[in-house]
Amino acid sequence: MTALRNVWAVLLREVAAYFLSPVAWIVITLFLLVNGATFSYFTSYFQGHPRQITLVVESLFGFALFWILPLSPILTMRLFAEEKRTGSLELLMTAPVTEAHVALGKFLAAQAFYCLIWASLLPFFAILDVLGEPDWGPILTTYTGVVFLGLLTNALGCLASAWTRNQLVSAIVALSGNLLLFYVTLAQGLIPADAIEVQRVLHYLSFTHHFDGDFFQGSLDVRYLFFYGSLAASLIFLSVLSLEARKWR
Amino acid sequence: MIEVQDLSKSFGPVRALDRVSFTVEEGQILGFLGPNGAGKSTTMRILTGFLPGDGGTVRVAGHDVAKESLQVRRATGYLPEGVPLYPEMRVGEYLRFRARLKGLQRSRKTELIARALESTGVADVERRVIGTLSRGYRQRVGLADALLAEPKVLILDEPTVGLDPEQVRQFRHLLREVGRDRTVILSTHILSEVELVCSHVAIIHRGRIVARDTASSIRRRFGGLERVVAEVAGPLKEVRAALGKDPRVARVSAAAGDTYHRFTLEPAGGEDLRETVFKVVRDGGWLLRELRRESVSLEDAFVDIIGGASGRSPGVEEAR
Numbered sequence: 182m183t184a185l186r187n188v189w190a191v192l193l194r195e196v197a198a199y200f201l202s203p204v205a206w207i208v209i210t211l212f213l214l215v216n217g218a219t220f221s222y223f224t225s226y227f228q229g230h231p232r233q234i235t236l237v238v239e240s241l242f243g244f245a246l247f248w249i250l251p252l253s254p255i256l257t258m259r260l261f262a263e264e265k266r267t268g269s270l271e272l273l274m275t276a277p278v279t280e281a282h283v284a285l286g287k288f289l290a291a292q293a294f295y296c297l298i299w300a301s302l303l304p305f306f307a308i309l310d311v312l313g314e315p316d317w318g319p320i321l322t323t324y325t326g327v328v329f330l331g332l333l334t335n336a337l338g339c340l341a342s343a344w345t346r347n348q349l350v351s352a353i354v355a356l357s358g359n360l361l362l363f364y365v366t367l368a369q370g371l372i373p374a375d376a377i378e379v380q381r382v383l384h385y386l387s388f389t390h391h392f393d394g395d396f397f398q399g400s401l402d403v404r405y406l407f408f409y410g411s412l413a414a415s416l417i418f419l420s421v422l423s424l425e426a427r428k429w430r
Numbered sequence: 431m432i433e434v435q436d437l438s439k440s441f442g443p444v445r446a447l448d449r450v451s452f453t454v455e456e457g458q459i460l461g462f463l464g465p466n467g468a469g470k471s472t473t474m475r476i477l478t479g480f481l482p483g484d485g486g487t488v489r490v491a492g493h494d495v496a497k498e499s500l501q502v503r504r505a506t507g508y509l510p511e512g513v514p515l516y517p518e519m520r521v522g523e524y525l526r527f528r529a530r531l532k533g534l535q536r537s538r539k540t541e542l543i544a545r546a547l548e549s550t551g552v553a554d555v556e557r558r559v560i561g562t563l564s565r566g567y568r569q570r571v572g573l574a575d576a577l578l579a580e581p582k583v584l585i586l587d588e589p590t591v592g593l594d595p596e597q598v599r600q601f602r603h604l605l606r607e608v609g610r611d612r613t614v615i616l617s618t619h620i621l622s623e624v625e626l627v628c629s630h631v632a633i634i635h636r637g638r639i640v641a642r643d644t645a646s647s648i649r650r651r652f653g654g655l656e657r658v659v660a661e662v663a664g665p666l667k668e669v670r671a672a673l674g675k676d677p678r679v680a681r682v683s684a685a686a687g688d689t690y691h692r693f694t695l696e697p698a699g700g701e702d703l704r705e706t707v708f709k710v711v712r713d714g715g716w717l718l719r720e721l722r723r724e725s726v727s728l729e730d731a732f733v734d735i736i737g738g739a740s741g742r743s744p745g746v747e748e749a750r
Binding site: 187190191193194198201202267271272273274275276277278427428 | 475478479480500506508510512514516518523527530532533575
């Protein structure tokens with residue numbers, strides 16, 4: 182009960198802090214602008230053909246997916262780095278809360294804001310629903326994939342932020358981590374196709390594959406979601422340890 | 431209320447605290463005094479559970495800091511050095527956040543926040559963004575936060591640094607008010623602050639407690655008693671020798687001037703040395719321009735205590 186209240190208190194403050202900082206507004210604006218441009222480009226020759234609608238949905242998500250790479254690092258870079266730099270971490274951690282409460286609250290705030298940004302795509306789908314009959318199945322599975330992948334990238338961002346007192350360093354480290362995940366796909370091309378076991382591992386790790394082959398098609402492979410979720414949990418655990426690390430020196 | 435026993439702490443090869451022991455009884459206001467880098471902030475961080483000590487025990491409000499950190503934090507209000515508040519939040523928002531974090535009951539929250547705002551005099555800036563407040567106001571908001579959960583123990587790290595003289599005066603007044611029914615430990619390197627506010631003093635230097643007593647007895651113990659300052663026109667060495675002859679004079683120091691030299695005499699006991707000075711000057715046929723008593727301040731005591739050790743200890747206070 183106390184734990185829940187503490188996590189909630191931290192979460193509320195962090196979400197409020199997002200809306201009070203210009204970074205969040207810049208990200209939202211860019212996200213809407215770019216996706217709006219993508220949407221209007223792909224709908225400019227729109228004739229209401231069902232295949233066309235699927236194409237618009239896939240393009241919209243496909244382009245938006247690139248946002249995964251910088252989005253989480255930008256959203257999470259402030260979380261701990263700023264508190265360390267200004268020293269407010271000292272006030273936070275001398276309140277009757279544990280490191281786990283703080284880390285979880287901050288992570289969930291980033292996740293909530295991340296989901297909010299992705300929710301800004303919903304109006305586009307609503308427009309498609311008015312113009313034709315989009316298949317809501319793939320839209321929902323892709324959204325699920327995006328939310329779970331966000332758990333992973335946001336947790337990675339939290340860990341990066343817990344490591345440093347410099348926001349830029351945090352963002353760069355988190356971005357590098359995300360790029361590493363992304364390059365798994367490219368690494369597949371370098372490894373001989375008959376090394377099936379290696380290929381299978383890489384396939385399991387590569388989130389672009391999960392989206393292209395699974396979520397976009399309207400199916401939900403729970404293994405992928407579990408992969409994101411469990412990796413995220415480990416990363417948050419490491420973030421808690423990094424916060425406690427000041428006590429070991 | 432606060433018991434520190436043989437507390438040690440090292441940051442790598444740097445020994446920040448070396449078997450520090452002191453106690454603060456309920457209702458006392460302890461001034462924790464020392465030059466920069468002496469270990470004040472480190473001690474306070476250990477008291478509040480932000481950092482653990484390497485050895486020794488610390489008990490605050492009856493709880494062991496190492497084992498019952500959360501209970502200690504519930505019983506303590508802490509104002510860290512530099513008052514790191516969230517600049518983007520409004521004062522009221524910030525205090526509501528802190529109240530939630532400190533687990534204040536919903537029914538009492540509004541009342542306690544109002545009381546904290548009131549007692550620290552920040553009610554008029556409740557709707558202001560913290561980042562736009564002056565240093566003095568931010569300090570008070572920090573104090574309001576520390577007082578929020580009505581803690582029995584108040585730990586304030588350099589609470590008056592960066593304030594202008596008027597703000598310092600107000601802050602001291604505020605401290606005396608809130609310290610009436612609380613145990614307070616405040617660190618500072620400004621001596622006058624301790625003299626004005628604190629009932630007790632602990633002086634820390636290079637990680638060791640070098641003196642620990644009431645403010646007045648420290649002054650007595652280390653500063654001697656009342657000194658006598660005299661300006662005399664005459665041959666400096668001769669006057670000095672003549673003044674030093676009296677057994678009641680413990681020490682004579684002299685500063686040369688053009689015609690008049692300034693002599694400072696420290697008594698061996700509690701005697702008034704002014705008569706002695708007058709007699710010596712009269713017997714020598716010299717001229718006397720000034721003769722006054724000077725009571726020793728805590729500042730002199732402080733310089734006396736740590737003055738022997740030259741240089742400063744490494745800047746462990748900067749370590750986080």
